[in-house]
Amino acid sequence: MWRVSLILLVLVLGCKQNKRYHDEQAVNELIANAGEWADVVRFQQNLNATFRDPETSPLPDRFRKDFEGLDFFAPDSTYQVKAKFTRTPEALPFLMPTNTGDKTEEVVYAKISFELNGKEHELEVYQNTELIQQANYKDYLFLPFSDLTNGEETYEGGRYLDLSIPEGDTILLDFNKAYNPYCAYNAKYSCPLVPKQNRLDTHIRAGVKAFNK
Template structure:
């Protein structure tokens, strides 16, 4: 019995370490792809000297405490509504669901949205959008908040990996892009020190 218990313990530790390693690789791939995108003149939002000087994004250290399995509640029969954008226009979205979770022992809820326009494209049929504010905004991250890209979950749990949180294009180029403004209800009163950080060079003084 002791040998069996030891084997089970070793197996669970192996599975856990394997899972952590896989998640770490996934996050590093996200970072590498984001850097590649911003270096590619065909895809980058950067212009002029900002593009010329760009080498890579600054990131918070990977922290698996910010990879959260949140309780997901689908909002049935939600009607489209308009989210204001940075250019003064609006874009149509649907409130697709709610994610409930805890950070540092405190419970929070964030709304998850689906773009009315993007969902019409086959490659985005399962795409969901989670914009959020947190206490790092305007200090270590963009003042307008950050975004998370998600996939429609198959059950009542959705993984929110804030290590993949990124700034909207408008954080780097306010003139060429119209980015959704984070709804007030998606504000976290805690500092989410994960994902992409922001450099002073892009701040508009």
């Protein structure tokens, strides 16, 4: 009997490994065929992979088991914006509130200004005082924002962008890589709230859409 069980186990593991190989192959082909959008498609596929993995997914099991992929806007170059990057070295740390009532200590690292959809906009980008102590996050910048799609096409609480400190005084904002905070999927997560100064008076139809449970 144990031999039969062992054979079945080997077959199951073999099928899983084979499926994983074919899934990875399909993703690689998708990225290879994406042309100028390869970087955006890679971002989307990596995000989907995170959501499928039970070790990293924010989704409750009842949603994750049937998860096929997040819903994204089609990539659009309109939302790839070159912005002026003005550092704010005199800024002092402050406490940014979260949806759970906790607070995170942040510093306004810079202000960014740009034109989009015929309007001028200015946003703040932040550094977390704890994260910057880690080598992997030394150059990491956090951009929470909201826009006029929130509550309809996108998550009502706004979305996030991950950025890196640029060398000069400009930075590329690619809103095609905007993603939802984890609290959009699971109430157990504590997520920084978008500051009022980062509310955009325009529609950002790019990046991740609202999650339909």
